[in-house]
Amino acid sequence: MDSELIHVRTGSTERVLDLTARVATWVEGRGDGLVHVFVPHATAGIAIIETGAGSDDDLLAALGDLLPADDRWRHAHGSRGHGRSHVMPAIVPPYASVPVLDGRLALGTWQSICLVDLNLDNPDREIRLSFLRG
Template identity: 70%
Template sequence: MYSQEITVRTGDSPTVADLTDSAQRFLAGAGRVDGLLHVFVPHATAGVAILETGAGSDDDLLAALDELLPRDDRWRHRHGSPGHGRDHVLPALVPPYATVPVLDGRLALGTWQSICLVDTNIDNPVRTVRFSLLPA
C-alpha cells in the first residue's frame, strides 16, 4: 500500500475544496498501476464527496447542508462557534472517505466528477487528507 497525507487550508467559511489534482499528483508517484484510491479525512467535522465543481454544484451542496443542518442553537453538542454541533453531524451525511477506481495510474472518474473535501466547520481552518492506494 502506498499512502500520503496532505494539508488543506479551508479558511473561516464553509467550503468545498477540490482535491482531484492533489489525488492525481499522489498517484503519479505510484506509476501506472490499477487499484483503488481511498481518500480519508481524519476529522469529526468534515467529509469527502464526489461531485461536479465550478458549475454551482459545490455552492448548491453547501446551501443544501445549511437547510438540513442549520447553524443555530438546536444542537446538543455546543462547544465552539454558535451552531457548531451541526458540523459534528455532517459526516453522517457526507462521509469522511471516498474510494475511486484507478486505471493505468489515472483516476477513473466520470467527465464532470471531482473528489472534494467538504468542510462546514469555521473553527478549524486547516485539514489533513490522507490518500492511500490499494493496488489491484
C-alpha cells in the same frame, strides 16, 4: 499499501475544496488499483461531485437547509451551530474510494473529489490518501 497524509487549509468560511488535481498527481504512475481518500476529522467529509457549475454552492446550501447553523445542537462548544459539523459526516462521509486505471483516476467527466468542511473553528485539515494496488 502506499499511504500519505496531505495538509490543506480551508479558511474561515464553509467550503467545498476540490482535491482532484492533488489526488490525480499522487496516483500518477502507480498503475491499477484503488485510491482511498479519508479525512480523519469528526467535522468534515469527502464528496464526489461536479464543481465549478454551481453544484458545490448547491451542496453547501442543501447542507445549510438540513443542518442549520443555529443553537439547536447539543454539541454546543465553538462557533454558533458548531454541533452541525459533527452531524455532517453522517450525510457526507469522511471517505471516498476511486478506481485508478493505468495511474489515472477513473472518474466520470464531471466528477471531482472534494473536501466538504462546515467547521469554522478549524481551518487546518489533514487528508489521508491510500493506494491499494490491483
